[in-house]
Amino acid sequence: MFEKEKLTIESKIRAYLQTEGIKNASLEFRQIPFSGEWGMAVPLFPIAASEARSGKKVIVPQRAQALAEGIIASLGDSLGGFSHAEAVNGYLNLYFSTADYARRVVDTVLDQGSEFGKNPDRDETVMVEYSQPNTHKAFHVGHLRNVILGGSICRILEFAGYDVIRANYLGDIGLHVIKWMWNYLKNHPGEEPGEDHTHWMNQIYAEADRLFQEPENEAEVRELYARWNQRDPEILALWKKTRQWSLEGFNQIYSQLDESFDRIYFESEVEDPGAHLVEQLIQQGLAKDERPEGPVFIDLDEIVGTQDEYRVLVVLRSDGSSLYATKDIPLAIQKFNEYDLAKSIYVIDVRQSLYMKQIFKTMALLGYEWADRLYHLAYELVNLPGNVTMASREGTVVLFDDLVREATQRARAIVEQKNPELSEEIKDEIAEAVALGALKYTMLSRDNTKVVTFDWDAALDFNGQAAPYIQYAHVRAGSILRKAGEFSPPAVDFPGDLEKAEVDLIELMTRLPAEVLRAAAEYRPLVIANLAFELAKAFNDFYNTCQVLNTDPDVRAYRLRLVAAAQQVIASSLGLLGIRAPSVM
RNA sequence: GCCCCUGUAGCUCAAAUGGACAGAGCACUGGACUUCUAAUCCAACGGUUACAGGUUCGAAUCCUGUCAGGGGUGCCA
Incomplete structure (x- = not known):
């Protein structure tokens, strides 16, 4: 500027x-x-x-x-x-000069509106693969961090001028799916999902997992797996139907989170291409085939000439069945066949760092010139107190819908108390915006490399450095403008002797463009989360020390401009985090 | 064994990439609603940045070593 x-x-x-x-x-x-x-x-x-x-x-x-x-x-x-x-x-x-600077910033923000801080189009396409849930299973708070992080990264990259393709990669095959179908056929034939698909799907899965411990049940599951492998039409039909239920469930969650995807990949689609690719790798001498005694693997350290750096990557089990690697290699290729990507980003937790490094190296060895455009965006886990990792099979999970329901109820109770005169529908909207905003902010306001310890009290605390605080500042700004009857007040000069609160607020607004670029370059929504909070804090300070409506007409005129600009920048920064900015709460 | 991440106020986290006195939020204490919404604000309290060296005008940040916690390491995903 x-x-x-x-x-x-x-x-x-x-x-x-x-x-x-x-x-x-x-x-x-x-x-x-x-x-x-x-x-x-x-x-x-x-x-x-x-x-x-x-x-x-x-x-x-x-x-x-x-x-x-x-x-x-x-x-x-x-x-x-x-x-x-x-x-x-x-x-x-x-x-x-204080007056010039202030006017210039505020004019720029209001001229550009929601475009303020947005970088010009770079003419580069970036794919972000995130979420990657397994069908037929639960969606818990651990999965939530991935979606929220990935979603925010996409918004930030778009704002930084990239064309972004949101990709999802669903685990729609494997033992977990077979187990689910076995339990369904045996204990729940003909049943259909209720309102909450994911919860229902998970109950059947959890039960299946428990029953699977019994040897005779395991034998039955293996039998079913064999039928699946022979592409038994009845099983295939059931698989398609139940998978669809899962997808509908995920879409409920995504739409609640304001997330959507441009391209969905299924594991089932890349399994066969993967098997062919493995044969190629063997023929090229890149992979060693020890079947049936051992698996098919790529000895990366030996090929690259390193020690203990890349280890070995197993690409096919000794029984010929597929692994993650079997499918990730063809998938990477498919992405670049479909799109001209400047970057292909994988939002996957940090435990898979070595694995990602192996996949990327393998792509380079295969001669793909885009191998250096693959990027693993690693993030730490969400653990429960006592450093307990969330795992469906251990029963140590906080389910998405339980958390959201609880958070929404609490938010709803507060709206009821603050604004009893609002319609029920509006109250519900606000409660959801606040509850989801709070959850998102908790996940985004700590660095990707930090473990989030999930704590009910902290997750449901709407005070202090949290989304509702920021949303509230936005509401207050809107409230002033509404009372003034001027949502886009006309441009005026600013005085030279501004209050400190005014100066601080303006100063923070100017930081948005640079912070967007930094957040995009470092893949760190935290940068924006901090800015949003500081903006809200500065606005609240301003609100407290500077009267807008009940003051001299000259002062009122420029302060209305300032309020409108502040509201815009707060809304934009919340938007980058995927958090809604309500107008009442 | 080797590799990666983390260690900052009682707790949860920041710190513009090596810069000006290390900042917030919770919690605790004391104040502020007849005034644009108190989901707010103000004040007070709280620090040998795990430890020991080094690099330099200057270090929470970079280097070396130590300690503590977590993760990964050929057929889990």
Whole structure:
């Protein structure tokens, strides 16, 4: 937003440094930490230090300070858009005219609206594969982190200018599916799912898993597996029907989470291509075939010439049945056959890091030039207190629908208390927005590499650094505009003596564009989560210290602009997290 | 054994990628609703950034080592 001023002043600084015998200095602009007014800072330590390194006899801090002072002296009155400058602690601080800066930021935000902070189109397509649930099974809080993270990453990448393809890869075959069908045929023939598909599917699965422990049941399941392998039409039909139930269940969840997918892949579709590919690998001499005594595997360390780095990748079991790797290799190829991808991202938990590395290396060995465009976005697990990993088979899970139901009920009770006059329908909407927002924010506001310990109290705490706090700031802003009867107040000048709360709020708004780029580059929604909270905090501070409606007409005029702009930026940052921004709550 | 991740306030987490006094939220204590919604705000409290060295003008951040926790490591997904 201030590139022009930056460039002008930069060339002037360089000119001065030339006279000091310093050429090609690397100038760095950063934020001035504390501000009653604001501007940019240029640290001169790096320059002084490089002088010292090149043999000149200088004391770095003093020299840095002297340079900053020298620059100011040389600039004189020609500050090129800045209002004044200071030399402090070896930093050159350049300040903007408060009135100009404020007006410029607010005008820009309101002109661009929901486009503010959005990067121009890059003409690059990125695929993000996430969620990847197994059909016929539960959807628990562990799965939730993946969907929420993947969904937010997609939104951020889009905002950063990429074309994004949301891909899902469903585990629709395997022992778990056979077990499910066995239990269904034996104990629940003809039954149909109720309202909540996933919950019902999971009950049958959990029961099947329990019964599977009995040897005679296991034998029956194996029999069914054999029929499946022979493509028994009756079993195939049942599989298709029940799989569809699962998909419908997942879609209920996705739509509740405001998630949707552009491309769905099924494990069942890549199993056969995978088997053929394995044969090729063997023929090419890349894979070793030890069947029937051993499996088919690629000795990556041996091929690459490393030790204990890539280990070996088993691509087919000794009995000829398929593994993850059997299918992931053809799937990677299929993705690039279908799309021209600048990047293919896999949102998968950190335990599969080595496996992902093996797959990527294998693609490189196969000669695909796009192998270096594969990226594993690893995230840590959601554990229960006491570091207990959620696992359906252990029964240590918090199910998605249980959590959402509880959270929504609590949110609903608060809406009831705050806004009893609202219609039931609106109350429900708000409760859902708040409940889901809170869950999403909890997942997104910690770094991908950090384990989330799921705690009911923390997940259901709507106070403090949480989504409802941010949503509430958005609501308050909307409320002011509604009462003013002006949702897009006309442009006006800003005064030079703004309150600190106003300055801080404006300052945070300017950070959105850069933070979007950083979040996209690092695949870290946390960056946006932090900004959203800080914006809300600054807005609440402003709300508390600055009257908008009941004040001088001049003040009211520019503050209405400020409120509208703040509301926009808060809404945008919530949007990037996939969190709804209600207008009442 | 080897590899990866983590260790910051009582608890849960940040820290603009090496910069100005390490910041928030919970919890605890004391204040603020006749005023644009108190799902809010203000104040107070709370730190040898696991430990020991090193690199440099400057380190939570980079390097080495140690300790603690978690994960991975040829036919689980």
